[in-house]
Amino acid sequence: MIRFLLRRTVTMAVTLLIISALVFFIIKLPPGDFLTNQIAELRAQGESASIAKAEFLIKQYGLDKPVWQQYLVWIGIMPGPNGFSGLLQGDWGWSFEYDKPVVDVVGDALWLTLLVNFAVVIFIHVIAIPIAIYSATRQYSIGDYLATFIGYIGLATPSFLLALILLYYMNRWFGISIGGLYDAQYAGEPWSWPKIQSLLSHLVVPTVVIGLGGTAAMIRRMRANLLDELGKQYYVTAKAKGLGPTKALLKYPFRMSLNPFIADIGNLLPHLVSGSVLVSLVLSLPTVGPILLSALKSQDQFLAGFILMFVAILTVVGMLVSDLLLASLDPRIRMGGAR
Amino acid sequence: MEAPLLSVRQLTVDFSTDAGNFRAVDGLSFEIPQGKTVALVGESGSGKSVTAQAILQILSKKAAITNGSILFNDTSNGGSVDIAALQHEGEAMHSLRGGRIAMIFQEPMTSLSPLHTIGDQISEALMIHADVDQATANQRTMDVLNRVGFPDPKRALKTYPFELSGGLRQRAMIAMALITRPALLIADEPTTALDVTTQAQILDLIKELQTETGMSVLLITHDLGVVANVADEVVVMYRGQIMEAGSREDIFRNAQHPYLQALMRAVPRFAMGEDERLTPIREVKSSSLPAADAPRRVQPAGPILKAEHLTKSFTLRSGWFSGRSREIRAVSEVDLALPAGKTLGLVGESGCGKTTVSKMIMRAITPNSGRVLFDDGTGPKDVHKLEGEALTAYRRSVQFIFQDPFSSLNPRMTVYELLTEPLRIHDIGTSDERFERVKQLLDMVGLDQRVLRRYPHSFSGGQRQRLGIARALALEPRVLLCDEPVSALDVSVQAQVLNLLKDLQSALGLSYLFVSHNLAVVDYIADTIAVMCRGYIVEEAPKSSLFRNPVHPYTQALLAAVPDPDINRPLDFGKLRTGRFSQPSEWPEPFRIEPGEFGVMKEIEPGHKVRLGRLTAREAA
Numbered sequence A: 001m002i003r004f005l006l007r008r009t010v011t012m013a014v015t016l017l018i019i020s021a022l023v024f025f026i027i028k029l030p031p032g033d034f035l036t037n038q039i040a041e042l043r044a045q046g047e048s049a050s051i052a053k054a055e056f057l058i059k060q061y062g063l064d065k066p067v068w069q070q071y072l073v074w075i076g077i078m079p080g081p082n083g084f085s086g087l088l089q090g091d092w093g094w095s096f097e098y099d100k101p102v103v104d105v106v107g108d109a110l111w112l113t114l115l116v117n118f119a120v121v122i123f124i125h126v127i128a129i130p131i132a133i134y135s136a137t138r139q140y141s142i143g144d145y146l147a148t149f150i151g152y153i154g155l156a157t158p159s160f161l162l163a164l165i166l167l168y169y170m171n172r173w174f175g176i177s178i179g180g181l182y183d184a185q186y187a188g189e190p191w192s193w194p195k196i197q198s199l200l201s202h203l204v205v206p207t208v209v210i211g212l213g214g215t216a217a218m219i220r221r222m223r224a225n226l227l228d229e230l231g232k233q234y235y236v237t238a239k240a241k242g243l244g245p246t247k248a249l250l251k252y253p254f255r256m257s258l259n260p261f262i263a264d265i266g267n268l269l270p271h272l273v274s275g276s277v278l279v280s281l282v283l284s285l286p287t288v289g290p291i292l293l294s295a296l297k298s299q300d301q302f303l304a305g306f307i308l309m310f311v312a313i314l315t316v317v318g319m320l321v322s323d324l325l326l327a328s329l330d331p332r333i334r335m336g337g338a339r
Numbered sequence B: 001m002e003a004p005l006l007s008v009r010q011l012t013v014d015f016s017t018d019a020g021n022f023r024a025v026d027g028l029s030f031e032i033p034q035g036k037t038v039a040l041v042g043e044s045g046s047g048k049s050v051t052a053q054a055i056l057q058i059l060s061k062k063a064a065i066t067n068g069s070i071l072f073n074d075t076s077n078g079g080s081v082d083i084a085a086l087q088h089e090g091e092a093m094h095s096l097r098g099g100r101i102a103m104i105f106q107e108p109m110t111s112l113s114p115l116h117t118i119g120d121q122i123s124e125a126l127m128i129h130a131d132v133d134q135a136t137a138n139q140r141t142m143d144v145l146n147r148v149g150f151p152d153p154k155r156a157l158k159t160y161p162f163e164l165s166g167g168l169r170q171r172a173m174i175a176m177a178l179i180t181r182p183a184l185l186i187a188d189e190p191t192t193a194l195d196v197t198t199q200a201q202i203l204d205l206i207k208e209l210q211t212e213t214g215m216s217v218l219l220i221t222h223d224l225g226v227v228a229n230v231a232d233e234v235v236v237m238y239r240g241q242i243m244e245a246g247s248r249e250d251i252f253r254n255a256q257h258p259y260l261q262a263l264m265r266a267v268p269r270f271a272m273g274e275d276e277r278l279t280p281i282r283e284v285k286s287s288s289l290p291a292a293d294a295p296r297r298v299q300p301a302g303p304i305l306k307a308e309h310l311t312k313s314f315t316l317r318s319g320w321f322s323g324r325s326r327e328i329r330a331v332s333e334v335d336l337a338l339p340a341g342k343t344l345g346l347v348g349e350s351g352c353g354k355t356t357v358s359k360m361i362m363r364a365i366t367p368n369s370g371r372v373l374f375d376d377g378t379g380p381k382d383v384h385k386l387e388g389e390a391l392t393a394y395r396r397s398v399q400f401i402f403q404d405p406f407s408s409l410n411p412r413m414t415v416y417e418l419l420t421e422p423l424r425i426h427d428i429g430t431s432d433e434r435f436e437r438v439k440q441l442l443d444m445v446g447l448d449q450r451v452l453r454r455y456p457h458s459f460s461g462g463q464r465q466r467l468g469i470a471r472a473l474a475l476e477p478r479v480l481l482c483d484e485p486v487s488a489l490d491v492s493v494q495a496q497v498l499n500l501l502k503d504l505q506s507a508l509g510l511s512y513l514f515v516s517h518n519l520a521v522v523d524y525i526a527d528t529i530a531v532m533c534r535g536y537i538v539e540e541a542p543k544s545s546l547f548r549n550p551v552h553p554y555t556q557a558l559l560a561a562v563p564d565p566d567i568n569r570p571l572d573f574g575k576l577r578t579g580r581f582s583q584p585s586e587w588p589e590p591f592r593i594e595p596g597e598f599g600v601m602k603e604i605e606p607g608h609k610v611r612l613g614r615l616t617a618r619e620a621a
Helices: A002-028 A034-045 A048-060 A067-075 A102-137 A142-156 A159-174 A193-230 A233-240 A245-257 A259-275 A277-282 A288-297 A301-329 B048-056 B091-096 B118-129 B134-147 B166-178 B196-213 B224-230 B248-253 B258-265 B354-361 B388-397 B415-425 B431-444 B449-453 B461-473 B491-508 B519-525 B543-548 B553-561 B573-577 B614-620
Strands: B006-017 B020-032 B037-041 B063-074 B079-082 B101-104 B184-188 B216-221 B233-238 B241-247 B305-317 B325-338 B343-347 B369-375 B380-382 B398-401 B479-483 B511-516 B528-533 B536-542 B600-605 B608-612
Touching: A002 A067, A002 A301, A034 A048, A102 A142, A102 A193, A102 A245, A102 A259, A102 A288, A102 A301, A142 A193, A159 A193, A159 A277, A193 A245, A193 A259, A193 A277, A233 A245, A233 B101, A245 A259, A259 A301, A277 A288, A288 A301, B006 B048, B020 B037, B020 B048, B020 B063, B020 B241, B037 B048, B037 B224, B048 B063, B048 B101, B048 B184, B048 B216, B101 B166, B118 B134, B118 B166, B134 B166, B166 B196, B184 B196, B196 B216, B196 B224, B196 B553, B196 B573, B216 B224, B224 B248, B233 B248, B233 B258, B241 B248, B241 B258, B258 B491, B305 B354, B325 B343, B325 B354, B325 B511, B325 B536, B343 B354, B343 B519, B354 B479, B354 B511, B388 B398, B398 B461, B415 B431, B415 B449, B415 B461, B431 B449, B431 B461, B461 B491, B491 B519, B511 B519, B519 B543, B528 B543, B528 B553, B536 B543, B536 B553, B553 B573
Parallel strands: B037 B216, B037 B233, B101 B184, B184 B216, B343 B511, B343 B528, B398 B479, B479 B511
Antiparallel strands: B006 B020, B006 B063, B063 B079, B233 B241, B305 B325, B305 B369, B369 B380, B528 B536, B536 B608, B600 B608
8 A cells, every 4th residue: 555655656757747747848849939029019118127137037037048047946846036936935026017925916816716617526526416316226217318408418518608698697697796706895805704605606607607517417427337347237136135226226336336436536627727718718707717817818928837837736736636536436446467 | 844945936038029929948847845955047048147137126117027926935034926026126025135045146246346345345245235334234244255355354355356366256245145145145156257266165165154154045057067966956947947857966967958968968078988979969061061171281290389488478558557467477487389180288376377388389479498399391490580481381381269259259240251361361362162172171070151241249159169260270270279269159069169170180180289277178189188277287198197187286176176977976075175276486395396496397207208407407417
């Protein structure tokens, strides 16, 4: 077990290192960077004071150095103008666009992103699993066809469109205000009970919108998996023992059909972050999706790089978590090859 | 006279499918007396399993009991009920199911959940039906595991099914069925998936437990040998109806119905005459085969195929979290010789390495040491050193027939595509010539030319196996490697395929390496038989001397364990109960082989060789 964890930690570190290199060099691929673009713009306007500041920043962050040196400084294995100060040392860099440290730009957004995605994952499973069980056990019944039909609609609806529709009607029927994750009056306020209440009521629409496509897909896959397992001999054995239908179903075929989903947790997390950018824009959610988009557009290299690394870390950690969960749930994997 | 425990009256089960309605069981009536064993015999599709499912009300959703009654007369527990009238998922049915009527299934691997421990699954059966806590249930589970012969019941509680051998898994199934002390045990092909020695032990165990608890057994099987050994009464089914029923004596001594007589003639037996032929229930006729003659080819001087000192080991990684690995030797120093035009039978239990040997001969896997020699008339050549043109020629000369006719044919290819594929791969003939060849092949295996456009799913198991044979014959091979070619087939179809293989051999001059676990089948088809155990060839002899004078303890045990469909030759359960036959280190001297040693083959009469341990060999020298 310890050997396994050690081995995995090493491969994870190597993977992240390779990803960081790819991320950085791809961000740097287009000619120029945020500051040179800005300097060109300022020159055109003739503002020399700002130019001086921009040039100071170029020196400060070593943007005049070769790309590979910038990369090594960024991740913190080569001394920059301020000595060793990179991702490894916990310095996430400076956002030129916001003129603030990256940590201040993304700080709150990260937690809200995690919160929204956690809510979405819960929503998907709570809605999809019972429906999938219902339609698998009553295959080709009217309820099954209905669930399948709704599932296809869910898959086919563009989420941003649904977001707009829901926003309008939620506001009209329930008076829930539009956009954001809490009412405007709480922006910048410390966390308090009314702010949390406001947050919860604002979470409903994004959760439903982001989760709907995933729910529909999960119903289809879960139903197919469960149908396979329902035909297996051990389920007949369980029934022949005299187990009631519900208990027999949940203890045996259902548990078997969960495996692919646990294996999928690692993919689910990053997909939700990057997949919900459009919806976040439409709903103006203060999550990292929109920030990433604008950072990429303006070549704000440290901000974009940090967010992409964050998604990468979510992925590898998610994979590790799903592997460990699989091993603890499935003895065949835990003891695989022992016999 | 005591009332029977279960009486089935005019039972009718209908399936409604997309293709229309279908009657699987048609007016079936029979009785199961208290404490007796009733065998329900028939080919696949005869409705015997459906009958068992109807008794437990666990039929698939497409099936329903449309007529008749199933009276369960449980004197010790509340009198008589008509199961057919009970609610599927009602209280009464739940308490019967697993409580008073328990069932064990054919495939012990898939009938147990791989995610739950044996202890969990067995104690669950008790806790559903009796008001006991987990600790008591665990105690009872250990008792019953001990009774069915688990070496370490306490450890078995925490064992998962995939950690056990097939025999132990089936014992666990039996423990699960018996922990509630049912009045009726339904055993659906309980030993079909097991090796012969394990089969004998399981049958023995069921018999013993029956005398102990006084339960009745409904045994569903297609194996007349098993029936002759354990049944008190026999019911023969065909297409959902009873063909003949009676006591075991009546059925075996005086079979009346032509179907039953035909079924008996189709089973290979040891006492068959040299030229006696099996009579399949439905004979397959081929018009061209008797007239076909063998392609004229140079015959090799020695054996056409020879294996010398073949050894193969596999590396297993043990466990997911540990990097440790261990090596197991699957094949140890195997020597074989297949004379041209003859059949060499390779017999052994599952896991003995027989399939590995055939794969090495086919050059599908590479041996660690030793070589395979093939002689096409130009002198022996090492198969694993062949390259280019010579290798292609070897591939043409040696073809394979697989065990499972369902998964060995691509379901998306038509018969025509399947049969011409070998010709296309080796670029033989124009499309007209290929078409002619395919028609000829179909005729050889007794299939009609009109099937060319059909897909494999529309054929029965026996027909598919014949398609597999036709495909193997397409390239005019000289050697066929047959890996358990009939073990997935019913007895009647098995006879058909065996006869076909015999006819093809005499018409085309083929040589067969016939791998099987069924001694009677090998006896019917082979000239020389090699017995394999734990990667060793333990005994090799012409078939007459092997069966007349088996010398090695393993061969003797194997022979003693085959149930013969002849009630004058019952199994000697007592003999099989003792000893472990497949442990080379536990064989008596002079056969004992220490781990890591190979022993030596010694010729005791012309052509009859036996493997002896090293010590004895040294004494002899």
